[in-house]
Each structure stands twice: as C-alpha cells, then as structure tokens.
C-alpha cells in the first residue's frame with residue numbers, strides 16, 4: 076500500500092550569485108516516511124531545507140505540502156501548517172529554560188494574545204497549565220524531562236540537540252526537517268535518538284533529514300536522496316544507494332579532494 | 336515531581352508583595368516629607384516608561400532610542416486637550432496613548448522590515464523629528480517657551496494636586512504597569528518575545544510571527560511612555576521640549592540597562608537608581624566643581640552605562656533577585672542543589688550586593 080504524498084518538491088533551484096546551490100531537484104516525501112538527504116559538504120542540503128521551510132525563496136521551482144502550493148510562504152506560516160525543523164548549527168533559545176524552549180514550540184497550538192496575557196484572563200492560566208503538561212510529555216519522549224527547569228545554555232551539546240527536537244515536535248507537526256541531528260552526539264546519544272525518531276514515526280510523524288552519519292541513515296531511512304553540487308544524483312532505498320556508482324564516485328571524489 | 340506552572344517562573348511573589356506594601360505604605364509615614372514624595376513621584380513616572388522599554392529591550396531584544404518622544408506625545412496631548420480643548424484628563428490620556436501607539440506602528444513597520452539594530456537608528460531619527468515638532472509647532476506646544484497652565488488631573492470630580500495624592504496615582508499606574516508586564520512575560524506572548532531575542536530564525540520556524548510581536552510590544556512600550564507623559568504633564572503643569580529630546584531618551588535606556596533587562600522589576604530599580612544618583616549628583620557636584628552644569632550628569636551616567644554593561648550585563652535586578660533567592664533558600668529546604676551551585680557561580684560575576 077502506498078501512503079499519500081505529504082511533501083512534493085518540483086524542479087527546485089536556488090542560486091546565490093554564480094553559485095548554483097540547488098539545481099532542478101524534485102522528489103517527494105510520503106506520510107510517515109523517514110527520508111534522508113545525503114551528499115558531500117556544500118551539496119546544497121541545508122539550502123534545500125531553507126527553501127522548504129520558507130527561510131529562503133527559491134530561484135525557481137515549487138514546493139507542495141499536502142497538495143497545496145506553499146512556495147513563498149513565511150516560516151511561521153509553514154509552522155502553522157505543520158512543517159517545523161531543527162538546525163545544523165544549534166538554535167536553542169539559550170535565554171530560556173528547557174521547558175520554555177519546548178513551550179515556544181507549541182506556539183501555534185496556543186491562543187493567548189497580548190491583551191489576554193496582560194490582563195491574565197482565566198483562560199490564560201488554564202492554557203499555561205495545559206501547555207506545561209504537554210511540553211513535559213514532549214521532553215519525556217526524548218528522555219530529558221528531568222532537565223525541564225534547567226537553563227538551556229548550561230546543557231551539553233548533545234542534550235541541546237534533543238531540546239531542539241522536542242521543541243520541533245511540540246506542536247505535533249506533520250513533517251519535521253532535521254538538519255544533521257546526529258552531529259556532535261556520542262554513540263549512545265545517537266542510538267537513543269534513533270529510537271526516539273522511530274517511535275515518533277510510529278506515532279504518525281514524518282521526517283526529512285540531512286545526515287552524514289551513514290550508520291544512522293542505514294538504520295532509519297526508508298529512502299535516501301543524494302545531492303551533489305546541488306543536483307540530485309540518486310534516489311532509492313539505503314541498500315541501493317550504497318551500491319550506486321554515481322554516489323560512490325561523488326563520495327570518493329570528495330575524499331580525493333580532501334586528501335590533497 | 337509536581338508539575339506546577341509556578342515552577343517555570345523564577346520570580347518571587349512574596350518579595351514582590353512585600354515591596355508593594357512598603358511602597359504604598361510609605362507616604363503614610365512620610366506624609367510631610369515633600370522632598371521624598373516628589374522624588375518618588377519622579378521615580379514613578381520613569382518606572383512606567385522604563386517598564387515598557389524593558390519589555391521591548393529585555394524581552395524582544397529591540398532597542399529604542401526614542402522613548403522620550405512617546406513620553407512627550409503623551410504629555411503634550413494631555414496638556415493641549417485638557418488646557419485648550421476642555422477634554423477630561425482621562426480621555427486626553429487615552430488619546431495620547433492611542434496617538435503614541437499609532438506613531439509606534441508607523442515607525443515600527445518600516446524599521447522592523449530592516450534588520451536587527453535598525454529600530455535603534457529609526458527611533459533615534461524619529462526622536463529628533465518629534466523633538467523638532469515640539470519645538471516648532473508653537474501653536475500647539477508653545478515652542479521653546481513651553482506649555483503653561485496644564486490643569487490638574489481629576490478623579491471623580493476632585494483635582495489631584497498634593498504630592499500625597501499624586502504619589503498614589505502615579506504608583507498605582509506604575510504597579511499596574513509592572514503587573515501587566517509580568518503577566519505578558521509569563522505567557523505564550525512573553526515566550527514568543529524571548530524566543531525572538533534568543534534566535535529569530537528558530538522562533539520564526541516554530542510559528543512565531545516575529546514582525547507582529549515586535550510591533551505589538553513596541554506599541555505597548557509607546558503606550559507606557561505616553562501614559563507616564565500624561566501623568567507627568569498634569570503633575571508639573573508646565574512642560575517644554577527639552578524634557579522630551581534625545582538626552583531623556585538615552586536616560587530611559589540607561590535606566591533599563593541599570594535595572595536589568597531580564598526582569599519586570601528592572602525598570603523600577605533602574606528608575607530609582609537613576610533618580611537617586613541624579614539627586615546625589617546635584618548635591619555633590621557643586622561642592623567639588625562649582626561651575627559644573629548638566630553636562631556632568633550625562634558624562635556620569637554614560638560611564639555608569641559602560642561599567643554596568645561590562646561588569647553586570649544583566650543589571651541590578653538580576654543580582655538582587657539572586658540575593659533575595661538566597662535569603663529565601665536559607666530558610667527553606669532546597670530541592671535543586673545543582674541549580675543553587677549554578678546561581679552562586681554566576682552570582683560572583685556581579686557580586687555587588
């Protein structure tokens with residue numbers, strides 16, 4: 076049985092001056108899939124994420140989410156529609172506690188505006204209580220509920236990654252984009268994160284993630300998309316990808332380049 | 336572990352309440368000390384302005400160098416409408432607030448379209464323009480000669496004229512202002528503001544409409560300043576443009592930095608320190624430098640700003656709340672030894688208290 080298409084990327088291109096960071100990339104992500112994007116450094120993976128999440132406008136091409144064109148929408152609008160993300164270079168709110176970070180993630184699910192907040196109308200208190208409970212559940216899901224009331228900036232790198240993931244999942248979006256979620260994690264931490272992601276998927280979440288760590292990709296990806304110099308050079312299940320001659324060439328080519 | 340909304344917020348209700356009671360009880364004890372009352376009334380005006388500015392700077396991370404212009408908009412609107420148009424003082428105050436909010440919206444929309452510190456530049460320019468308006472629009476403001484004869488504020492038909500009465504008026508406004516700010520901070524909106532300060536790109540990607548919140552809080556801060564200006568005009572009954580120029584705007588900024596941007600009481604603490612140091616300077620400076628004028632003040636506060644930014648970037652309220660917490664925790668069983676250790680380490684940075 077084929078699941079319905081959640082995200083559709085059509086002929087997407089992005090140039091920065093003369094740099095063609097993304098060129099004519101098309102693919103789709105289906106409901107409850109875990110799709111990996113791999114490729115050498117500078118292949119355009121983060122740029123692709125930035126376009127899909129509305130941070131950068133594409134030079135050409137379009138993005139469809141649940142069949143609806145969303146190209147040109149602002150990040151906060153996409154979040155309300157159900158796309159959130161994490162960042163390659165951590166973007167945890169270091170001026171808040173862990174639980175508050177996650178509660179920001181619930182922003183689109185809550186209603187309090189500036190006046191009802193200022194006058195602290197009764198429903199605000201109710202909402203806060205509920206939000207706290209749900210945020211706590213999100214933290215439990217990634218296994219850091221005991222750190223809820225710590226300031227986020229004192230946490231080790233790996234834990235901050237978990238905060239970002241809990242935060243991105245807090246609004247129960249349909250799709251989460253993870254930009255190198257395993258970077259900086261030790262083997263136990265990444266093993267735990269793999270379990271967390273698989274569990275979230277079983278609860279109905281869909282993931283598109285960029286990852287350099289092939290072990291993780293092999294472990295959780297249903298499908299892999301390979302980018303090189305902004306172009307999609309291969310797509311398939313993990314086993315196919317590791318056999319793919321172009322992929323081997325792209326990666327070996329990079330290694331040769333690195334050694335000189 | 337019990338899940339309680341109170342656990343998110345580190346503020347201490349007990350101390351806030353004690354302080355409020357002290358503040359409201361003070362005039363009963365010192366009812367004849369007009370110097371004390373009038374000084375504290377000034378602190379009250381500044382508290383209102385800097386509490387609004389704290390929301391903007393400390394929570395949303397946006398800097399305004401034109402807050403005195405909103406203060407002036409409130410003052411002149413109240414002055415003109417009550418003295419020349421016979422409008423009730425409360426209605427005039429509301430009109431001033433509405434104008435200030437509109438002006439903030441008009442300044443804010445283009446300023447927030449640009450990046451980070453453009454609001455600082457935009458408000459600086461805006462402050463100069465408004466100051467020029469106050470100076471040149473003589474038909475309404477009286478120009479450099481000033482605006483005379485602003486009638487007292489009326490409450491249920493009674494004019495509030497004594498310092499004793501005005502003390503309560505201004506401090507009720509100030510405390511409501513602090514409470515309103517505290518309520519905003521402890522909600523979805525407050526977290527949205529903090530998230531903008533923390534990382535705009537992450538806030539945006541999580542669904543926070545950054546521009547909307549920046550505009551809203553800028554407008555709110557303008558309303559705070561305007562209301563304070565209205566009250567001020569009725570209190571002093573005479574105003575002139577110099578009270579609302581760039582230098583006062585910079586003083587408001589300094590108050591916020593002194594008080595600390597991460598705490599809703601920061602504005603009050605900054606205002607109190609500013610007024611007290613200002614009074615002290617007025618006494619002390621002539622003793623050492625007989626011919627010194629007002630320039631001395633700005634040099635002094637400029638230096639203080641730099642020192643605070645270097646040695647106490649979180650401001651006095653931060654250090655103070657740590658001290659209070661430590662006082663409370665000695666009498667109470669602590670459940671979070673790790674947190675206490677962290678606090679103590681950080682506390683040694685700005686260990687003035």
Ligand SMILES: Nc1ncnc2c1ncn2[C@@H]1O[C@H](COP(=O)(O)OP(=O)(O)OP(=O)(O)O)[C@@H](O)[C@H]1O
Nearest residue numbers: 091094096114115116117118119120121122123163
């Ligand atoms: N804002 C920008 N302005 C100009 N060039 C950019 C910008 N963002 C990315 N690029 C360029 O686009 C190309 C793709 O960058 P991108 O960050 O998408 O790569 P990546 O695949 O995520 O790499 P990495 O694995 O190192 O994270 C690079 O050549 C990069 O220098």
Ligand SMILES: [Mg+2]
Nearest residue numbers: 120121122163
């Ligand atoms: Mg990248």
